[in-house]
Amino acid sequence: MRAVWDFLNSLKLTVYLILAIVAVTMYGSMVLYFHQDIFGDMDSNLLFTWLSTKGPEHLAYTWWLYLLVVMVVLLGVNTMVCTIDRLPPLVKRYKDPLMNLRDIELGGGEGREVAMGADGLGGFLGRKRYKVFTQGDNIYAEKNRWLPFMPYVIHAGIMMFMVGHLISSMYGYRYSGLFLYEGETAKSPAGDYLIRLDKFSMDTRPDGSMKQYGSRLTIIKDGQEVKTGRVTANTPMFAEGGAIYQRAFGEDFKGIWVQAGVRSTGYNGTVLVPKATGYADIPGTAYRVGIENFIPDAGLDGNGVPYARSEDMANPAIQVTLYKGGSASSRGWIFMNQPSYSSFRDGDVSLVMAGLDTKTYSSFDINRDPSALTALFASVTVMLVTILTLYFRRERVWAKVDGSGKRAQVVCTDDELYDELDGRGI
Amino acid sequence: MAGIESSSFFAAFLLAALAAASFLTCLPFNKKQIFTAAEVFTFLYLVAMTVSLAARTAQSGHAPMANRFESLACFAWSLGFVYWYVRIRYNEKRVGYFIMPLAVLVMFAANMSPKDITPMTPALDTWMFETHVASAFVGYAFFGASFSGAVLYLVDKGHAERTLERLIFRAGYYGFALFTISMVIGGIWAYLAWGTYWLWKIKELWSFLIWIYYAGFLHALYVKKLRGRGVAWLSILGFAITMFTYLGVGVMMKSTHQL
Numbered sequence: 001m002r003a004v005w006d007f008l009n010s011l012k013l014t015v016y017l018i019l020a021i022v023a024v025t026m027y028g029s030m031v032l033y034f035h036q037d038i039f040g041d042m043d044s045n046l047l048f049t050w051l052s053t054k055g056p057e058h059l060a061y062t063w064w065l066y067l068l069v070v071m072v073v074l075l076g077v078n079t080m081v082c083t084i085d086r087l088p089p090l091v092k093r094y095k096d097p098l099m100n101l102r103d104i105e106l107g108g109g110e111g112r113e114v115a116m117g118a119d120g121l122g123g124f125l126g127r128k129r130y131k132v133f134t135q136g137d138n139i140y141a142e143k144n145r146w147l148p149f150m151p152y153v154i155h156a157g158i159m160m161f162m163v164g165h166l167i168s169s170m171y172g173y174r175y176s177g178l179f180l181y182e183g184e185t186a187k188s189p190a191g192d193y194l195i196r197l198d199k200f201s202m203d204t205r206p207d208g209s210m211k212q213y214g215s216r217l218t219i220i221k222d223g224q225e226v227k228t229g230r231v232t233a234n235t236p237m238f239a240e241g242g243a244i245y246q247r248a249f250g251e252d253f254k255g256i257w258v259q260a261g262v263r264s265t266g267y268n269g270t271v272l273v274p275k276a277t278g279y280a281d282i283p284g285t286a287y288r289v290g291i292e293n294f295i296p297d298a299g300l301d302g303n304g305v306p307y308a309r310s311e312d313m314a315n316p317a318i319q320v321t322l323y324k325g326g327s328a329s330s331r332g333w334i335f336m337n338q339p340s341y342s343s344f345r346d347g348d349v350s351l352v353m354a355g356l357d358t359k360t361y362s363s364f365d366i367n368r369d370p371s372a373l374t375a376l377f378a379s380v381t382v383m384l385v386t387i388l389t390l391y392f393r394r395e396r397v398w399a400k401v402d403g404s405g406k407r408a409q410v411v412c413t414d415d416e417l418y419d420e421l422d423g424r425g426i
Numbered sequence: 427m428a429g430i431e432s433s434s435f436f437a438a439f440l441l442a443a444l445a446a447a448s449f450l451t452c453l454p455f456n457k458k459q460i461f462t463a464a465e466v467f468t469f470l471y472l473v474a475m476t477v478s479l480a481a482r483t484a485q486s487g488h489a490p491m492a493n494r495f496e497s498l499a500c501f502a503w504s505l506g507f508v509y510w511y512v513r514i515r516y517n518e519k520r521v522g523y524f525i526m527p528l529a530v531l532v533m534f535a536a537n538m539s540p541k542d543i544t545p546m547t548p549a550l551d552t553w554m555f556e557t558h559v560a561s562a563f564v565g566y567a568f569f570g571a572s573f574s575g576a577v578l579y580l581v582d583k584g585h586a587e588r589t590l591e592r593l594i595f596r597a598g599y600y601g602f603a604l605f606t607i608s609m610v611i612g613g614i615w616a617y618l619a620w621g622t623y624w625l626w627k628i629k630e631l632w633s634f635l636i637w638i639y640y641a642g643f644l645h646a647l648y649v650k651k652l653r654g655r656g657v658a659w660l661s662i663l664g665f666a667i668t669m670f671t672y673l674g675v676g677v678m679m680k681s682t683h684q685l
Contacts, residue, residue, distance in 0.1 A: 012649055018642030022635055022667075029631040029675075042626040165624075174621070209545035233548035234619045245621045367621040375623065376614065383610040386603045 008081040017078060021071050028064035035061050044176045047169035076162045079155050087152055094149075097142060098135050111398075111411035114421050118401045121408050125397060128417070139399040139408070147394040153385045160378035164371030173242065173368035181252070181359045185220065190242045190366045194220040198228070200249055200362045214246055215362040231364070242368035255357035256318055258289055258334075261350040270354050279323075286325050287349055293319035298335065304343075306333050318353055322346055431481035432541075435499070438474035439533045441467050442502070446526040453523065464522055465513070471529070472506035479503055486543045489556040493544045498536035500559070501672070504567035505529040508597075512571045516593050518586070521574035528570060535673075554615035558608050562633075565604030566668050569640070572597035573665035576658035591654070594661050595647055602640040609637055632671040639664055 007013065032039045038058045042050050051069070055062040116124065121139060122132045130141035175189045180197035188195050198216040205211045214232030218225050219239045229237045236243040255274040260267065260282045271289060273280040279290040298306040298317035306317050316336045321328050322344070332344030336353040344351055369375075397412040410421060448464035479499060482490045490496035509525045512518055546555075575593035612633075613623035624630065643660050646652040652660070 011645055012651075015642050015646050015649055015652065018638055018645070022639050022642070025631055025635050025638075029628050029635075032626065032631065033628045039626060043622065205545060207545065210548060211551070212548045234552050234554075234615070236618060236621065243621060245619075365621050369617075369622070372617065372623075376617075379610045379613060379623075383606050386606045390600065390603050 005081065005085075008078055009085045010078075011082070013078050014075070014082070017071060017075050021068065021075065024064050024068050024071065028068060031061050031064065038062065044174055046172050046174060072162070076159055079159055083152050083155050083159075090148055090152070094145060097131075097133050097140060097145075111409050112418055112421055113407060113409055115406065116408055117405045118408070121399055121401070121410070124421075130395070130397060137401045139397070139401065141397040141399075143395040143414075144392045145394070147389065147392055150385050150389050154382050157378045157382035157385070161375050161382070164374035164378060168369045168371045168375070171370050173366075175366045177247070178364045178366060179361055180215075180364070181361050188240070188366060190368060191240045192221070193226075193240050195244065195364070196220060197362055200360045202249075213249060215249070215364070217244065242366055245365040245367065247363045247365050249360070249362045251313060251358045252361050253294075253313075253356040253358045256291060256294070257354040257357060258320070259352040259354040260287075260289065262287060262348060263350075264348050272357060282349070288323040288326075289351065290321040290323060290328075291318050292321055292331070298333075313356070313358075316353070316356060320344060320351055322349055322351070427481050427485045431478050431485060434474045434478035434481065435537075438471050438478055438502075439530075439537060441471035441474055442506075442526060442529045442533050445471055445522065446530045449522040449526050461519060464526070465519060468506065468509055468522060468526060471526075472503070472510060475499070475503040475506055482543070486545075488546045488551070489560070491556060491559045492546050492550065493540070493542075495536050495539040495541050497559070497563075498532050498539060501563045501566060502529050502532040502536060504563040505532065505570060507564065508567035508571050512574075512593065512597065516589060516596075518575070518578075518589060518593055520578055520582075521571055521593075524574040524577060525567075525570055549619050552615065554611050554618075558612040558615060561604045561611070562608035565601045565608060566672060568597045568601030568604060569661075569665050569668045572601060572661045576661035579658045580655065580662075591657075594658060595644075598640060598643055598661060598664070602637075602644060605637055605640065609633065629671070629675050632667075632675045636664075636668055636671055639667055 035058075038054070038061050041054070045054075051062075051065065055065060114121065118134060118137070118139060122134065122141075125132050125139075125141040128143070130143045131145055132139060132141045134140075173190055178186065178189065178195070180186055180195065182197055182200055185194050185196040187193075196218040198218055200213070200215045202213040203211040212232055214230045214235070216228065216230050217237055219227040219237075221240070227237070227239050231237045231244055231246045233246060236245045253275060255272050258271050258273055258280075260269065260271050262268075262282060262285050265285050267282060267284055269283070271280045271282055273289055273291050278292075279288055281288045295306055295308045295317045297308060297310045297312050297314040299309045299315070301307050306319075309315070317333055319331065319333050321331045323329065330344065330346045332342060334342045334344055334351055334353045336355065339352045342351065393414075395412065395414040395417070397410060397414075397417070399408045399410045401408045412418060412421075445464050445467035448460050448467060452460050452464065479490050482496065482499075486492070491500060505525050505528060509522055512521050549555075572594050575590045575597060579587065579590040579594060616625065617623040643657070643664055646657055646660055649656075
């Protein structure tokens with residue numbers, strides 16, 4: 001047991017474990033980069049869900065992740081053992097700094113002799129914000145005595161972060177791609193509540209570039225509106241233990257307006273063909289317009305056949321079928337941006353694509369990270385303490401007052417203090 | 427404003443080249459006058475880069491970090507800044523042997539990149555992004571200073587060893603602290619923007635790698651066997667990892683975390 005403890009309590013283990021983690025991560029990062037077909041969906045899953053489902057299917061490529069988890073856990077244990085082992089003596093020493101008072105010679109013997117007795121030197125160091133301790137003719141003084149604890153605060157922060165991340169990796173929740181149209185309400189996949197998209201809006205800069213976009217959402221629970229807020233690119237909405245994030249947005253069409261002219265009846269008007277049914281009757285006639293295909297951005301290939309160039313609504317085109325008395329009479333393509341051109345031909349009926357009946361949609365991710373606050377607290381603690389340790393230094397002074405009680409040999413860690421003492425030296 | 431930006435950028439490029447050439451000339455001819463000239467060029471370089479970046483910020487309305495050119499220019503500025511920090515704090519001007527030639531390479535890469543001003547996308551338009559990037563770049567530059575100290579320590583053994591040891595460690599520690607700020611702020615920003623503080627992407631993995639590597643580096647100082655030359659070699663390897671993360675992974679490989 002002692003051997004195991006000593007093994008885990010080793011600083012060498014820390015360094016070599018970190019080097020091993022670095023080597024495995026380097027290797028793994030390249031595997032991950034070149035095999036997105038395997039690793040591409042990791043971020044939309046919890047780590048441990050992924051490791052227990054998809055990971056084992058591709059062990060030849062994913063083994064390094066399991067090894068990495070084991071090594072990081074071992075590093076966490078190593079950190080914990082080192083902290084447990086080193087912290088109590090540190091506390092003891094803080095309470096009683098004279099317990100390990102080193103003789104003045106241990107300071108290297110390079111000190112200065114100053115013409116000050118115990119009281120004078122103690123007073124001088126006190127004014128320099130040193131905490132002064134005296135034992136016989138020995139003086140020991142220390143500044144920023146709290147500093148030796150700071151690495152352990154950092155270690156505690158890192159351990160807290162690791163535990164938080166572990167919990168989130170097992171008990172969190174991730175859902176990607178909740179699509180809502182303006183005014184639409186849907187049940188949240190993350191809990192027993194409803195989400196309504198009230199309004200999607202976009203702000204642009206004077207140069208036309210997008211400044212911000214976001215959705216005004218309302219959370220409804222048990223028939224009551226419990227929360228309303230705007231979700232933007234960097235501002236999620238926190239609700240019902242989770243967070244709702246703005247993702248994609250765009251316009252979808254719910255129907256197509258077709259300008260229909262029927263020579264035999266003299267009808268001339270617009271007909272809305274709903275996307276849901278795909279057809280609409282031309283009023284007062286035996287004709288029905290059906291939509292077979294829709295291309296948002298159509299181009300024509302070498303044979304004059306339309307194909308999709310992109311998903312943008314740049315050049316919408318529809319393939320229509322005209323029915324007469326229930327049977328198809330003709331079929332062809334019509335284009336919104338070229339109303340005079342149509343591959344549709346019928347002697348009695350003319351069809352022109354008049355427009356799209358669109359509606360705005362917005363999509364959302366819903367995540368629940370049970371340890372987000374723990375991770376935030378831990379990481380901010382690590383950051384702040386790391387910064388603190390940049391600005392403060394632990395300084396120590398050892399002094400031995402001679403028999404006359406008027407002179408002392410002083411050794412200090414702060415070279416600048418020597419300069420000030422020099423003014424008082426002999 | 428565009429004129430001030432481009433002319434001060436090219437002046438900085440020229441001054442960096444003159445500074446690097448002067449420092450490298452000092453290697454065979456250790457003349458005080460050449461060192462002085464190198465330092466004057468380095469100082470003017472930092473001034474010119476500061477003017478160039480300030481003019482670009484005034485033009486674009488955002489911190490110069492929105493594309494590759496701005497990212498490289500910021501890193502080049504950081505190198506000049508860290509040179510002067512090390513010069514004043516440790517009175518060690520020989521780090522210029524490495525930092526200024528590196529600054530020239532970075533300036534060259536920046537000069538080869540498209541210089542158009544691009545607007546910040548909504549997700550990037552936040553102080554967290556700017557803090558994340560700025561602290562990472564200054565951190566990288568401090569790792570560069572630690573690297574410079576390490577090379578000097580290995581090739582010029584016996585000369586100011588204690589100062590160089592302190593430089594290797596302290597610059598590494600400053601870099602680590604700044605990189606910690608970058609990681610933490612970046613994590614908070616990612617959580618607010620993408621719903622998770624960690625993404626399994628190559629740039630994130632290499633950033634983690636830098637952070638944990640330098641955490642190990644700081645511990646290595648307390649392992650007797652690694653003190654001195656061992657720590658110096660670790661510093662050199664650390665800077666190689668840093669540069670690969672920034673230039674190799676960040677610029678050359680496709681990533682959603684491009685810079």
